[in-house]
Amino acid sequence: MELSGTFELENVTVEEVWLALSDPVLLAQAAPGCEFAEEVDDPDDVDFDALRAAAADREDPPTLPEADPEEVAERAIEEGDHYAAVLGVKIGSVNPTFEAVGTITKREFPEMHASGEGASSDSSFEVSSGMKLTETDNGVQVDWWAESDVFGRVAQMGQRVMNPVANRLVNRFFSQIADRLTDVGEDSPNVRDRIKDLI
Amino acid sequence: MSIETIESDEVERGKAVGSSMQRREDRPLITGEGQFTDDLKYPREVQLVILRSRFGHATITDIDTSEAEAMDGVLAVYTEEDILASGLDNTIPGDGGQDHTAPVDRHLLASQKVRYQGDPIAAVVAKDRYTGHDAVDAIDVSYERLDMVTDIQDALQKDAPVIHEEAPDNVAFEWSSGNADETLASFDDAEEVVEVDLSINKVVAVPMEPRAAVAQYRPAAEELIVDLGCQSVLGVQDHLSGVLGVPEQRITVRAPEVGGGFGVKAQPYTGHILAAWCAMQLERPVKWQATRSEAFVSTNHSRRHDLTARAAIEDGRIVGLHVDSTADVGGYLTSGGAGVPSGAFGTRLLGQYDIPNAFVEVTGVFTNTTTLSAYRGAGRPEAAYVIERLANACARELGEDPLEFRRRNFIEPDQFPYETPFGSGYDSGDYEKTLDKALEYVDYEAFRERQAEAREEGRYLGIGFSNYIEICGGGAGGLQGGQLRIHPSGKVVARSSLVENGQGHATGFSQIVADELGVDIDDVDIVAGDSDRVPEGGGTGGSKAITMGGNALKEGAKKLRERARAIAAHELEAATEDIVFDDGEFHVAGAPSRSMTIEDVASVAYSGNLPEDIRGLEETTFFSPEGSTAPFGTHVVIVEIDPESGELEIDRYVAIDDVGTQINPKLIEGQIVGGVVQSIGQAIYEDAIYDDNGNLLSGTLQDYAVPRAKHVPEIEWDSTVTPSPNNPLGAKGVGEAGTIATMPAIVNATIDALEPLGVDHIDMPLTQERIWRTVQEAQEE
Amino acid sequence: MADHDITLTVNGEEYDLAVESRTLLIHALREGLGYTGPNVGCESTLCGACTVHVDGEAIKACTTLAVQADGREITTVEGLGEDGELHPVQESFQEEHGLQCGYCTPGMIMTSVDFLEENPDPNRDEIREALEGNICRCTGYQNIVNAVESAAEKLEEAE
Structure with a gap:
């Protein structure tokens, strides 16, 4: 299945969006149905139960707009990083929980690619995706694409609704990011400059 | 006009055969008393749930069952390792009736590689079904996904993923039949060559009861008892014994009520074999009931072919027929997986036509899809579809009426018994007769006028014919036992190995036996569906219940009557040859007052005072017919199509079938109408669609469109009777005829309707979208 | 799983039974109470083999939770005839x-x-x-x- 789309964020800079989309904490918070996301060393050997327990005990550090941009930049994802996540989604009549791992395969401002795979009790997916940011007259345009292969019950039961569901989830994700960034630009121009310098 | 039924007490003694007696099977089924497999409940029964592959093609690197095993209420979790440890080789018998390029065993549970979505991997036995499903979800299988191929054309490409190492080109078998040289030569000299390329859709039988089994093991007695919805209790007994190593005589297989079979409950599958194995491991009753989604991916699919059919024509007659087909066998060669798309299909391709030269080649191809095997008609619906599509294409090419072309090419009544170039024989037939009768229902000329007028108004009507034959009902060398006993009370019990799946066997068998013995129909009971209580013989399938089972009971009853006659002679102190039997009574020739009814005879039959050779009234007969039977008929369909929307409506469906002697016309009508509607499903609605990732997309009743009441027309049914010379009843097979006839009639009608728009070909299913696209494409050309 | 105590009146007979939240009415009837007349054909409301009457109205028991039928009158095919006579x-x-x-x-x-x-x-x-x-x-x-x-x-x- 191939998907692509664009999303426009108003009154933000490319650097702000880039920084926000580099923050693993914010990404996990904005991703619909994401229980947690955690960096891991070996994507082939992930103990999800341990990660789940650790994530439950931990409180997320502040994210933009509250967070210090420098702190965010410090923890920003890097090319070659691996992340493990647990994702719950509702697709048609099924709502599986996926244990997923992903790798940042390319990260060159303003373009980022990632690939990953996940499995639930009766379904699996494989995905490669990417996005590119461009400045527009009043903000930033995100062009995104994804190629996914889905297997098992989700594919059987949900294929008819998969496209709209995926589009809806992606849009909800970017809306969340946009919401967070609204305040960054409005109130603190100095933060905007600091972010620009960071990138 | 629907046939009226009569109640059994309205049936006249000696005149049961031919009457539309109501079914004796019905009462338990309409009151809820009838018990299907899942209705049975044994003390200490536990539930088996099977984990199946989510991938169409993958290697398995690890199966972690620890979490599932630790769950409350889980008795056991099994993988291949456990099966091997129990001393079994973990294989299910595959197709045995055919030479294969790749003899490929199928596993009970996969541990290395899975080859279709639904391939079984592990099994949970739990105290209840809910827990079992939870535990299956908790099994963690690590897969390495492989590239997959779900379409036969893609599977034959050079760089296609290899599904079985033993078959590096994905070819499962190659098969051919007929007189190749003469056939190919006939094309060189032909005046005309007509060719059609057809793609036949893959369909799922969908009996309303998904497969199920409940197994019990008695370790002290070393006895296994398995109840399951199946088509052959003796067949299941046989393969259970083969797989599990339990001696056949220690295995009892019983079929309770069976919620439809249609061919797909005839083969060995993991589910019921594993239920039996688990019962042996746990020494307690184990039940397996497939869910509908499990049934969709794990019960055999059927009928998928891509083919080219060519006719060589001289003087308006087909002188050569050449069919080259590629058939899908799915991920494994299951039982019948090679036989159905080769012999059962290929040797039936002549249809009703006298064609001196014919040659068919079939290449069976592995794909990462559910296994394919027999489904009602098993090869013959596909064959009828090919020859009847080709017949219409020939007529079109010659610029002549499709009926004229057909009549010229029919095998004539005096040519029977007819032998085809494939070596298969037709017992009897009169093809003009069913066609003529069909035309009494449909005024063909008037329709053509109406069609022309409608076209003027921009409406598109079409008429399609299917003049089909099938070969069924068992064959020479086949064997079927029939066992009868007249109890001292005069009540009769007849036993047969045929398993009731909805056909009404007990009704038909009792009609045959009652007439032969001259007893009241209500005094005859039928026992079937229990391996311990029936004589050797076949299972249900291939439309042979009446031709094999019915004739075996008829012959057995005849012998029993002779025994009774000998006893009557002894009692009446006359010579046996002087005893006459009529109207249910034995009397001395010329002295009708010296008589005994068969009940009178029964009351004295079990006495040690009788001479040894005439004691008792029991008889077991092993019947073998002279040959197979070839039912035939004409189905006519009138459709109206709206090319703007692609919508197809069946205005009329007329079915005239000749199944030889009729035992119960109402049941025959029911079989034909049901079969027709099943194939309306394949023709218009149904399609087992896989995506490139090996997912069965039409794997629910939401997506797989089994016809519903409002989707199907009223079927007008009538018949002719041309008895079969190959069996004493003169009967021919019935169960599959409707399914075989239907598809070409509908597609031919559709093409006929759309011809003015430039359409001369369309494949099934004739969905609204496909018709619309076909019209659009034809218009663009 | 939380157990719920419910009361079902089936074909005129009243039954108290304990079910899980997720127990389907069809399973409560078939496995809990032995009314095996209604069958399971699809587990998804699509085939109708499980149809029973709840308070006189035909419903699909394969997608109705047993707890939803608490206190209701249910008729299965077993209860359709009266005094041994068929409906x-x-x-x-x-x-x-x-x-x-x-x-x-x-x-x-x-x-x-x-x-x-x-x-x-x-x-x-x-x-x-x-x-x-x-x-x-x-x-x-x-x-x-x-x-x-x-x-x-x-x-x-x-x-």
């Missing part, structure tokens, strides 16, 4: 050869009984429409439609 719809299914394998039959009958109460004098198209939620794979529906039609006449005569 006219049952009679007609037999007379018209409206069943073959019989797996869909309890659902077909329960749907038809409810339908004929709402529409005592239906035409054939209306009958086919009413049976939309019930799949039969054997009969081709024709004799089922005949059975419902003839049952309608019987019921009218009985009025």
